[in-house]
Amino acid sequence: MTRALPDGDSQVPSGIGNTAAGRDDPAISVHGLTKRFGSRTAFSDVSFEVARGEVFGFLGPNGAGKTTMVRTLGTLLTPTAGSATVAGLALRPDNGARIRGRIAIMPESAGLYQRLSVNENLAYFAGLYEVPDPGRRIAQALASVGLTDRAKDLCGTLSKGLRQRVSLARTLLSDPQVLFLDEPTSGLDPVAAHEVHQLLDGLRSRGVTIFLTTHRLDEAERLCDRVAILNTTLRVIGRPADLRDRLFAKTLRVVTRLPLDRPDVVLSGLPGVRAWHDQGPGDYLLTVTDPAVAAPAVARAVVATGADVLSIGEAPHSLEDVYLLLVDPGTTGTSGTTGIDGQEDR
Numbered sequence: 001m002t003r004a005l006p007d008g009d010s011q012v013p014s015g016i017g018n019t020a021a022g023r024d025d026p027a028i029s030v031h032g033l034t035k036r037f038g039s040r041t042a043f044s045d046v047s048f049e050v051a052r053g054e055v056f057g058f059l060g061p062n063g064a065g066k067t068t069m070v071r072t073l074g075t076l077l078t079p080t081a082g083s084a085t086v087a088g089l090a091l092r093p094d095n096g097a098r099i100r101g102r103i104a105i106m107p108e109s110a111g112l113y114q115r116l117s118v119n120e121n122l123a124y125f126a127g128l129y130e131v132p133d134p135g136r137r138i139a140q141a142l143a144s145v146g147l148t149d150r151a152k153d154l155c156g157t158l159s160k161g162l163r164q165r166v167s168l169a170r171t172l173l174s175d176p177q178v179l180f181l182d183e184p185t186s187g188l189d190p191v192a193a194h195e196v197h198q199l200l201d202g203l204r205s206r207g208v209t210i211f212l213t214t215h216r217l218d219e220a221e222r223l224c225d226r227v228a229i230l231n232t233t234l235r236v237i238g239r240p241a242d243l244r245d246r247l248f249a250k251t252l253r254v255v256t257r258l259p260l261d262r263p264d265v266v267l268s269g270l271p272g273v274r275a276w277h278d279q280g281p282g283d284y285l286l287t288v289t290d291p292a293v294a295a296p297a298v299a300r301a302v303v304a305t306g307a308d309v310l311s312i313g314e315a316p317h318s319l320e321d322v323y324l325l326l327v328d329p330g331t332t333g334t335s336g337t338t339g340i341d342g343q344e345d346r
């Protein structure tokens, strides 16, 4: 699904005649993009690609540049340097209107008129976007977010989760190829957030490309094909599972009822075991090359000493571990990091 961005592939097609590219071309292609506000750098020299139909997560701490990236790719801000294509069009001022015709942005705050009904809000925005056949489009968008029966309610009377759904319906009016969602579940309770996740699953199955910023690592892990971690510069890109494997050594945790008498003798030199240390009485963390090879060997060796094994299993790392390691290395002292040499495009 993803395409590499090889060296020298920085040429963005020029000319307003850059019509939608072929199905294999990326939905978003960013090369060396930088945005500064005066002396403040929001993001610098960022490169990545998002495939068509991909759900791409953009993670980073406060002030990392996520919203600025969304606003830049959404043609609301002009980049300071670098180039990009969005929905098959070069990111240039003279392409702004055409790009906006192919994308939609859902900002962090819903931006709805509280004293207008759901229907009136959507009709207003359909007019603004010059959506053809607005009545049908509004009905479709409302059905997509499960709000058909709330169409006449005033937006001001809706819960935050329902308003977020109206906001999502608004972005669907123009039938976008690429949807930018800036923290779509910010401030929602778990049930409302789950509903938004289900809606995004529905959009994914319809082939919409989704560019999603979030602080919620569980959300990124659950929804995104790939994630990028940004902190002014891009730190890493990859599938959540690949990032965990790439950044952390595999570890096995072995817990015995009583501490082993000679763990150094028992655990050293076993197949697939590279190193070990104890985390407490009868609690051992082993760095292994392949858990499937190491676990049976470790189990046999420990049981052969007469010890009772209470549990043995792979110690998982979460996307949160990856995030903390890259964004704030001081917060992790975890074992077995393999190190990373900065940004990586796949």
Ligand SMILES: Nc1ncnc2c1ncn2[C@@H]1O[C@H](COP(=O)(O)OP(=O)(O)OP(=O)(O)O)[C@@H](O)[C@H]1O
Binding pocket: 037, 040, 041, 042, 060, 061, 062, 063, 064, 065, 066, 067, 068, 069
């Ligand atoms: N219009 C602006 N003028 C000046 N500085 C700005 C402007 N917009 C953003 N910035 C600065 O750019 C940097 C990146 O901001 P941005 O809002 O993109 O971060 P973010 O990752 O979205 O943060 P958060 O997670 O807190 O929403 C910050 O230092 C911010 O203060």
